[in-house]
Amino acid sequence: MREDTPSRTAQWVAAARGLGMLLPADIRIAEDPYGIAFASTRIQKLIEERRPSVLAQVPGFKTWIAYMQVRTKLLDDAVRNFVDMGGRQVVLLGAGFDCRALRMPELDGSVVFEVDHPATQEHKLSTLAKLGAQSPARYVTWDFETRAMDELPEGLADAGHDAEQPTLTIWEGVTMYLTEAAIDASLRAIADYSCPTSQLAMTYQAKTPGEKLSLAARAVQFAVARLGEPFRWGWDPMALPEYLEERGFALADDVSTPEAADKLLPPELASTISRADHSRVALAERL
Template sequence: MVATTQQDTGVDGGVGATALLVAAARAIETHRPDSLAQDDFAEHFVRAAPASAGWPTRLQDVPDGDANPLWGRFARYFGLRTRVLDDFVLQAVHSAGARQVVLLGAGLDTRAFRLDWPTGSVVHEVDRAEVLAFKHEVLSAAAPTAKAARVPVPVDLRADWATALADSGFDSAAPSVWLAEGLLFYLPADAETSLIATVDRLSTPGSALAYEVKLEPDLMTYRDSPLYLATTQQIGIDLLDLFAKEPRPDSAGTLADTGWATSVHTPFEFTHRHGRGPLPEPNDALAGNRWVFAYKP
């Protein structure tokens, strides 16, 4: 495994640490007998970062297994989300002919290595330099071969990321597929509005966008939910401290007003579709989660 220092990873705390949480969940999903998504690189990230070195990467490492709100239900949620968004981006590039994909807040995403991309595909990974450097270090040791041209774009999304993306070779005159997985609810409302407007401006007809939002009018309603409590108690990540608290903009409505065809779904719809995944429960921290899919005709 890669030896790295915590201060160099960019994932040692705050929102950055949630990338490790998702990586651990993807590792657990990978080793399930009924796996929804495969990510053979996820475990390498978990083991390489001091903050997560002791976290489980297989469900059998969790004493209460699927009954554990964090490593059971929440990890399965991330596994389902991974599968659904994998399907989205592949369907978009194959059906619309788009060959450039942009991962906004890419974190430890390994789709450039995992998915079977059409010839000529380019994956732009936009995230902070420290996170991308940690990813590069870990992947260099694992020595995988990317199945698409992978272009890291080291920039903070609070800065002028559109210029950085253009400088990386992104062509705003060509169709593109955008993915903001587990990103927007950490951003202030005005930052979400700006990001959506920028994606719209940079997208030609034939482009597609998928992102995740939370619709609760008051996030603190679920402060004592088993999922949030377990995440805080077991790995020290208080998600509610990281989420932006102000009312969220209606980004799906904004996209529809500018000509995009949009649809909004609960994760539980895909649980039923795939026959596995989280279902609603009382005091449910996932109750307000929505997955939005948008296409620009």
């Protein structure tokens, strides 16, 4: 992303999450009434004109909505489970236009810290202001390109984070855009501000040595690269447990998006997500 503009992929994600409203209520598994506000002007116009049938014909559109339904549901459930266990601190690392602090009543009584680039945060705040909405989140302005990640625990502490209390870190839609060095530095920073029993929920791209990408996967990589935010990193799922353990975390769960879709969505919608999709959601606990 450019220094003075919000993340384009963050806009995609928020819009797709919000466009879940196009699905029939009986099969919808995640709701975000704010997400559509971050969509492009063209998509918003189609929604306002009540032309969802037009949107449904856009190549890959239904797949993207289904994918975001699954991803959002898995991470929302991680939040709910953490709160049910007594956790009251959530860090959204690379928050983008995530509106969980606003849309999830389960987070009432919890403190949500949103960490992201100033341009993205400014766009988010101005968009929410136009809706008359004010998020209770605490914003931690962070330029990931210029600030060292080992400074993040201090930055969170300045915003009121208590490193002695359990924290859930949501790292959604971020890891694939980072270098190996940035991944390592980020995980060590997360470990530094997370006491034992804290949790990390993250999305990532599976990358098996020697495996050839499907046509759909190559198309996604081409699209995000055109937006100036190319994929750079992925894990071999078999190697992930050891990688995390070396950085202070124990892997608790790891599921592919297609597998989760088969369990959460009706067959006709789940089938739109390619079996070759490499996206996964992992949950780990601080040792």
